[in-house]
Amino acid sequence: MSTRSFQVRCLILCLVFVTGLSFLSVRLIQIQLWERKKYADRARAAYDRSEVLPGLRGKIVDRHEEVLAKSIALSTVMVDAKLLGDPVVVVKALAYERVSMEEGWDQLSAVDRVRRLKAERSVILEQEKPEAIVSKNLARAVGVLARPLGLRREELRARIEDPMSKGRMFFPIAKDLPEDAADQLRELIEENHLKGFQFQNSIKRWYTSPDLATHVIGYTGEEKRVGVNGKTTFVQVGKFGVEAAMEEYLHGKDGLWDHLNIPMPGEEGTMVPPVHGLNVRLAIDMGLQTIVEEELDAGLKEFKSERGCIVVLDPKTGELLAMVNRPHFNLIRKEGLAKGAMNYALQGVYEPGSTFKIVAVAGALNEGLVNPQTQIFCHNGLLTEGKLRIPDHHPYGYLSVEGVLIKSSNIGAFKIARQMGVKNFYDYAKEFGFGQPTGILLSGESSGVVRNTKNLIDFSRASYGYALNVTPLQVAAAYGAIANGGELIRPRVIHSIVAGDGTVLEKFQPEVVRRVISEKVSKDMRVALGKVTETGGTATLAQVAGFKVAGKTGTAVRIKNGRYQPGHYTVSFAGMMPAEDPAFVCLVVIDDPLTDEVSRYGGTIAAPIFSKVATRLATQMNLTPTEPIEPEEALANTSE
Numbered sequence: 001m002s003t004r005s006f007q008v009r010c011l012i013l014c015l016v017f018v019t020g021l022s023f024l025s026v027r028l029i030q031i032q033l034w035e036r037k038k039y040a041d042r043a044r045a046a047y048d049r050s051e052v053l054p055g056l057r058g059k060i061v062d063r064h065e066e067v068l069a070k071s072i073a074l075s076t077v078m079v080d081a082k083l084l085g086d087p088v089v090v091v092k093a094l095a096y097e098r099v100s101m102e103e104g105w106d107q108l109s110a111v112d113r114v115r116r117l118k119a120e121r122s123v124i125l126e127q128e129k130p131e132a133i134v135s136k137n138l139a140r141a142v143g144v145l146a147r148p149l150g151l152r153r154e155e156l157r158a159r160i161e162d163p164m165s166k167g168r169m170f171f172p173i174a175k176d177l178p179e180d181a182a183d184q185l186r187e188l189i190e191e192n193h194l195k196g197f198q199f200q201n202s203i204k205r206w207y208t209s210p211d212l213a214t215h216v217i218g219y220t221g222e223e224k225r226v227g228v229n230g231k232t233t234f235v236q237v238g239k240f241g242v243e244a245a246m247e248e249y250l251h252g253k254d255g256l257w258d259h260l261n262i263p264m265p266g267e268e269g270t271m272v273p274p275v276h277g278l279n280v281r282l283a284i285d286m287g288l289q290t291i292v293e294e295e296l297d298a299g300l301k302e303f304k305s306e307r308g309c310i311v312v313l314d315p316k317t318g319e320l321l322a323m324v325n326r327p328h329f330n331l332i333r334k335e336g337l338a339k340g341a342m343n344y345a346l347q348g349v350y351e352p353g354s355t356f357k358i359v360a361v362a363g364a365l366n367e368g369l370v371n372p373q374t375q376i377f378c379h380n381g382l383l384t385e386g387k388l389r390i391p392d393h394h395p396y397g398y399l400s401v402e403g404v405l406i407k408s409s410n411i412g413a414f415k416i417a418r419q420m421g422v423k424n425f426y427d428y429a430k431e432f433g434f435g436q437p438t439g440i441l442l443s444g445e446s447s448g449v450v451r452n453t454k455n456l457i458d459f460s461r462a463s464y465g466y467a468l469n470v471t472p473l474q475v476a477a478a479y480g481a482i483a484n485g486g487e488l489i490r491p492r493v494i495h496s497i498v499a500g501d502g503t504v505l506e507k508f509q510p511e512v513v514r515r516v517i518s519e520k521v522s523k524d525m526r527v528a529l530g531k532v533t534e535t536g537g538t539a540t541l542a543q544v545a546g547f548k549v550a551g552k553t554g555t556a557v558r559i560k561n562g563r564y565q566p567g568h569y570t571v572s573f574a575g576m577m578p579a580e581d582p583a584f585v586c587l588v589v590i591d592d593p594l595t596d597e598v599s600r601y602g603g604t605i606a607a608p609i610f611s612k613v614a615t616r617l618a619t620q621m622n623l624t625p626t627e628p629i630e631p632e633e634a635l636a637n638t639s640e
Helices: 003-034 036-047 087-099 110-127 130-145 153-165 179-191 241-245 286-303 353-366 401-407 410-420 422-431 456-463 472-483 519-532 602-620 631-636
Strands: 048-053 067-080 170-178 197-207 220-226 232-238 255-260 270-272 279-282 307-313 320-326 375-377 382-385 388-391 398-400 487-489 494-498 504-507 512-515 550-560 563-577 584-591
Touching: 067 153, 067 179, 087 110, 087 130, 130 153, 130 179, 153 170, 170 179, 170 197, 179 197, 197 232, 232 241, 286 307, 286 320, 286 584, 286 602, 307 472, 307 602, 353 401, 353 410, 353 422, 353 456, 353 472, 353 519, 353 550, 353 563, 353 602, 375 401, 375 410, 382 410, 388 410, 388 456, 398 401, 401 410, 401 519, 410 422, 410 456, 422 456, 472 487, 472 519, 472 550, 472 563, 472 584, 519 550, 550 602, 563 602, 584 602
Parallel strands: none
Antiparallel strands: 048 255, 067 170, 067 197, 220 232, 255 270, 279 494, 307 320, 307 584, 375 398, 382 388, 487 512, 494 504, 550 563, 563 584
């Protein structure tokens, strides 16, 4: 071989080595610089486990801090089929099974245990086939986890193998585990070095009395969100009632627990703690709420109706002490939601009938146009002026202003309103809060419709509660102004916002919207409304032993599809007690009672329901009787 030929061959060999090494260098640089994150993430996926730590949603409690809604932490056990099928990942569990049975294992130090475990892991990888390692590990995992999960081994094995056989790579084997059970399972998995099992944490909303105050408390629903670990997750979001209205306070913020089972070089596990939501304390008193729920159900059954509501307000603070609507629904199972989702007290607009007569009477008194004893000629039951025709249910001659309320004269209410003038009448209707939302912190409230059409017939009908629409809550708030000395106070369902340690962060104070009438007129109205419940008035069935009740009945022909339904009515009674200094205002509205046992009026249906409610409320609220109780009444009210 010539010298030149030998040199050429050496040169070619050197070029091959240089090219190969250059390629390897470029590849190493590529891995280290451009693909470092990809390979680090891939390695980390096999050796770490990250869990979202849910931020618990705040509690909803009543005014006495009785828990109404709370969040329960639950966990779902997921299988990562890719990791479970990787012999290099799962072999550690088999190694642990062997070495933990060796004599003296318990006496080894932590460092010696790690060394022994690594040594046995290498032995198994050399001696066993990959498929055998995977199969033995699966048997090992099933044996460890079956009993804690409450499953037979065959059942758990099927839950793992069946989805894997269909190509599913990430799936659940146990759902909604309580927090303590999930913690025990985590410890077992960690202790036995099992891989391929992960926990997905979630929150379930629990309602302690799911059939009470449903339209106030409301409910939550799930929404997709991107979690703190970048993965799509589901979070509980308020959808209705206080749950929705107070979402910004109630919702928590998830944390993340990213802990490495075998730490990667240069990395440590990290933890972002969750932030729990704040607690919302309601003005609702569940003792009072239970009473109105029971009495409304009983009243609807007795008078054969499916729809109605009761609203109880503290007139001095505007606090909503109780509110019940029918139909309603179950907060947990959502049964009845399709039929009972409407909050009738806030959204159920109706023509109020005679309960609206307070606008004309209070307004005229406040303007000084009349006094309680001013006589009003009521045309013996029928007023006609051209096309205007106003009937009364009884023929009355002269009635005093307060007599117009006592006898509920339509003609008298119209003539008082006409003294005020059309514009002034509608201004007072607005001042009392009609035709506009009350502003209560609950979603979906209706404004109602109170409109000055400048039509005499519409005006005449509005004076006695027709040709306009109101909500029950608006009526209750308006009567609250008469009860408290003349101020319209915004109804308030929230008492305060409270931190988890009990610190009150924000207390919602009474909010006076405006003064509507003077204190004197307010007192005169309470006196007049008190006579409505006495002999000769329309609401004698609203009486409560030991107390003077003030209030007004209402009966209006029901409207359906824009047409009046003769023989179908919406009946109501708005009352307050004790009349001299009311502790509460209570409105009862019953829609379309179909009973044949009594005539269908506010005084025969809504008033007796009020009486039963108010009697029980007085006891629950420890009200001191203001009137003497006759011996037979006292005997009837004893528990013996």
